[in-house]
Amino acid sequence: MSYYFKEVRAFISTNISLRKPQRLAHKRLKESFLEGKDTHKIIVLPTGAGKTGVIGLAPFEISDGKVLVITPSLVIREGISDDFDTRTQYNFWTKRNVILNDENLPSVYRYAGYNTSGDKKRVMRYLNNAHIVVANIHKVYNKNSKKALTDILDKDFFDMIIIDEAHHSAADSWLKTLEHFSAKKIVKLTATPFRSDEKELDGDIVYEYSMADAINNKYIKNVVSEDYTNEELKFILDGEEVDKETALDIMDKNWVSRSVAYSKGCSKTIVDMSLKTLREKRTNGNAHHQIIAVACSIEHAKQIMELYEEVGLSAAYVTSDRPEESEKAIIEFKKGQIDVLVNVNMLGEGFDHPNISIAAIFRPFRTLPPYAQFIGRALRRIQEENTIDDIDNVAHVIYHKELDLDELWSYYTGQKEKADRKKGILREYDEIISEKNFDVGRVKVEGGVVKNTKEFLSDGIGNQYKVALNKVIKDRDEELKSTAKKMKESGVSEEDIKDFIHQQRRKLENEIDEKANKLREELIREELHEIHKEDIANQVEYLFEKTKVDSKGDELPSKSNNPIYSSAKTNDAYVMMYINFNLKQKLKRGIDEWETYDFEEARKLLPGVIEKLNKKLNER
Structure with missing residues (x-):
């Protein structure tokens, strides 16, 4: 072994x-x-x-x-x-x-x-x-x-x-x-x-x-949902035109959304709107933005591709049953030679290309995983230095309203609510501490286009030590590259240069170990403090979500007889005071005096403190 x-x-x-x-x-x-x-x-x-x-x-x-x-x-x-x-x-x-x-x-x-x-x-x-x-x-x-x-x-x-x-x-x-x-x-x-x-x-x-934290920390793009519908939609049933409500009564919601997906007129609406967004981003941003689209079937993908080509964009479609053509299209897309890549159950996972900024949906999704995976293709951040974050690093999810995707989008809005609560809690902490049925119908499109937009999200000594450690690594690496280049120019063999680099890397490893051992306790304490802070924020955020109590309300401080707790202006400020005081009482010292083992003890104590707060919130 x-x-x-x-x-x-x-x-x-x-x-x-x-x-x-x-x-x-x-x-x-x-x-x-x-x-x-x-x-x-x-x-x-x-x-x-x-x-x-x-x-x-x-x-x-x-x-x-x-x-x-x-x-x-x-x-x-x-x-x-x-x-x-x-x-x-x-x-x-x-x-x-x-x-x-x-x-x-x-x-x-x-x-x-x-x-x-x-x-x-x-x-x-x-x-x-x-x-x-x-x-x-x-x-x-x-x-x-x-x-x-x-x-x-x-x-x-x-x-x-x-x-x-x-x-x-x-x-x-x-x-x-x-x-x-x-x-x-x-x-x-x-x-x-x-x-x-x-x-x-x-x-x-x-x-x-959470996705919300990843957006806030600029690991992934922000994301905006844009659903479009037409002022008037008519569904063709038994040769007669009926409105949406009648179609729902006679058929069902799935039939309506499938019919919209296969409607050339409805698809044309999404093509036009995604084209408009693409032009806006390319004109006003500093990146070569591209569109990824998802279709219901191979024939449907061909139709979507042709619609994009009709408005002047270069497009291709990829499916698992044409691997060679699909591989070629993917390579050209990644090179920026194709504007739109339409896929059928192929690029839902693992396809990473930062320039994808528009996810155009032409099919109904019934479950969260494939929907979220498809949107994820547009979330990888564009890292070029001259990017304009508010334009280049915003992803747009564009679809027809009648595809019935609003419930799935609520996953993202739910993430936003969590993010907002958590940000407030962290602020208080810092202040206190310092498809299988393919039956479809025809749809007649009339009138203008109606748009609806939903947005996702509108240090100390330890950090200095971490920077110092990484500076040693970076400086030594640059020095190694420079020395290796000079050795090569002087005629030293590749083998000798390689041996020299290995020796220097071993030396660097020892230097880092020496520096890390010297700073170890402070580094560990800093990391433990970050984990403790994150743990409290997550548990308190879940507490407010579970009890349906507004974190920015004032029920808790207004009903408290304790002069310290009653001085809190909001529920989350009260909760953070309560946690801080109780942990201090149990551990017999404030967080500034904690040793590494105190953080572990606090982790064990925290669920009990949270449970007491849960009872208080339920008794309010």
Whole structure:
């Protein structure tokens, strides 16, 4: 058994090259496994917030052996494999300063099957030498093949299994995989912690980073929903024109939304409106914005493509049954040569292209996961220096109102309410502490277009230490590059240059360890304080959501006889005073005097304090 992930020195907890949610997700994951519960661990991160990085961090300090990363598709497998390709300096661990010595990078193998017995021997050698194996589910379990990993590997081959896009994991192939392998460390990552049937995933959510927080922290684009309808819609039933209300009475809501989806006139409305938005963004912003569209079927996708071409845009459609043409179209789209890419159940996950800023919906969605995954394609931020955030980093979701998508959009507005409450709570904390039926009808479109827009979201000493650590890394790296260049110009061999770089990286590793040990206690305390603050904010936000009490109301302070509590102007200010006072009483000192073990004790005490507040709010 290999103990690589516990023996190698990985720079994680105070590494500001990593995003905060990546560091916290790793910490929560490590804590949850130390607790000894034999449950699946779920991490929820929105698309674009750094999920691949969390996968790359997850095994370190936790896994006692090999790790299997399972993806639902080839597109996602290729994306993760590229980020984990240790043959280049652009791999995740080097780029984010997680592994400072290239000699200590993990061995990663992308499993794609084999053809001959000779191939199998080579593949088995790669598998046995790998620390991490990345494969899509069809290469892990396949009842029609004897070359899947479940057929060629022993049950105990892996110590940890990481499942990406885990909302797929209730499918039979995933369940059979987990039945075969005896790994006890199962980690699931997803942006939507629900299965396609809307049931919750099996396991415990150990860390959740909301879409609202990702937008506020500028990890992903902001997002605006724009639904359009026509002033007058007529549905054709048995040769007669009827209005929407009559159509709903005679047929049903699903029939109406499908009919609108297949209506050329309604589709033309969405094409025109998405074109208008595209021109606005390209004219007034500083990025080459593009449109991704989703259609009901292949024939429908062709129709949508033709509608875009009629208004002067270059367009293509992609489907899984035409892989070569689709691959070519995707490459051209990523190069900016195509304005619009129309897809049919192909690009819902793992397709990352920051210039997608408009998600045009031409089909009804009945469940949240595919809807959220499709919108996620437009959320990756454009990082160029000259971008105008309020134009270039706003995604537009454009659809016909009669597609009946408002309930799914409420998922995002719900996120906004959570974000607003949480921001208020954190402010108070800081102040106190310092389709299977395809029957459709014809739709007649008349009159002008009606638009409706819904918006999503209208440090101290420890941080200095983290900056200092990362400055050492950056300065030394620049110095290494400069020296290597001079050595090459002087005729030094590539092998000698490589040896020199390895020696210097080992030296750098020791310097970082020395500096980190010196600052360790303050760094840990700073990180623990951040986690404590986030934990309180999340639990208090959920408390107000559960009790339906307005965090900015004044019921609690107005009814309090305590002069300190009654001085609070709002309910969230009262709650933060109450938590701060109770923890101070229990721990016998204020947070400024806490040691590292006090933060752990506070974590255990907090649920009890929250429960008392819950009773107060219910008794109001």
